Amino acid sequence: MESKPIVMDHFSTVHTSYVVNFKFTNNITILTGSSATGKTASFSFIKECMAINPDILCLNYLDYQKNIKEIVSHAKGKLIVIDNADILLNDETRKYISLDGKNQYLIIGRNPKNLFATKENLFELVSKKNGEQTEFQIEPYL
């Protein structure tokens, strides 16, 4: 599904020697790929920004007992970042997210089921060394 990002088209943050520099081209970005590319590390750096940026809402396996659909349906104008999405999102929540016009999503997982995703939604994480810093960016997933 192709739709322009409605909350932000760029997100960047710094956490010690790590830089997160994401450019969003779609309202639902599915971040996928091999294990150990830095997806969950990037999630933790974005989550840190929740303390200073009210536009960010992060969910992961620690929210396993919560009603995720209820949480996202009460959110408005947020970049909702979901790690461990393959175990956190049921079909009903996925369908809701695919039609949500109030929020933007960064979904970390491998199963695009019920998100009505196309290749435009799929991205992988790449890391680049800049001196002592490591920068994480997202690129279209081939």
Place this chain on the structure above:
Amino acid sequence: MITIYKDKKDIPQNMEYVELNDVFFNKNTVARLDDHAKEIVEKIDDAKLAGKYKIESKFNGVTLDVDCLSTGCKTVLNVLYFPDKVFCLKECGDNALEVLYNLEDGFIYSDYAMIPFDMSEVKVCFGTQSKIINDYEELKEWWSNGE
């Protein structure tokens, strides 16, 4: 050879099913890590086990708690050290799946296909039946069919 379930109701009642691999690893598997884990951690996460509870990050060489391993790597280690339990494999990337499918023993579950291109022999269970599959396409077909 690993055993695969595609329907939760087929998992024997005397076997625990673990969906949250991160939590299980941090609470249980970490205490069992030995030299076998070193090889797996290097292969999947390109990190080095530095003592029992630390790893050396591949990104900047910083020493991190072992809970920073990828979920895929933790899943493989859970399956390796607890061959009496069934683990969800949905959070494994291709690099973790390749190692997982080559384990000598272990039980995994997913309701959709998660197969590495370079797969070896696996045992699949559905209902009261089970069979051995050693072909990618055949395994993919089993996973997508009702039996």
